[in-house]
Amino acid sequence: MWGSRRNRGAKRITCIACGEDVRRSEAREYDKHGDRWERRNKAFEHLCKTCYRDLCHQPRDELEALLVEIQTELGSCSQETFLAHYEKLVEDRYGPLEERER
Template sequence: MWPSRNASESVTCLACGKQVSRSMAREYDKHGDRWDRTDKRFEYCCKSCHDDLCHYPRDELEALLIELDAGETDRDAFLSSYLEIVEERYGTLEEEY
């Protein structure tokens, strides 16, 4: 793998807001396809926040968030709508152990 030309660049973690050097950050692609780099601008997470992320596929997530006006409605209304639609489309949310 080739080293980044911007390794000394400072970036902001989208999760915690901390400024870190680019070399100490991880690329985050909201579409879940970090390998397709054509015309793409990445956001970044510090290593700690990146480790805390869920790394499961998130197909359809961005479209669902847009459909539910994420960031435009109050938190409780958004979460209620989100859970209702997810259970309707994908079934009950349950953790498997």
């Protein structure tokens, strides 16, 4: 039904976070929409296991819309300006950002 997975680990991928080249079996799929189970018409990117563990795995339902809103409001801008605007919008909508200890 799902097809063979025997050759899945033989393929090599490049981690989108650190650029490391690893075997597919040593990586995790990344879906920017947060729904890796819906596979139709998708091309997945990959993260090495170390970078995947470092990700925040909290829901991101409104993230894409927030990023598009900022892009629409600011247009082309510096990374510093973009991040400052992002932080302000997040604090306005969801409260202050707090650094979590690992």
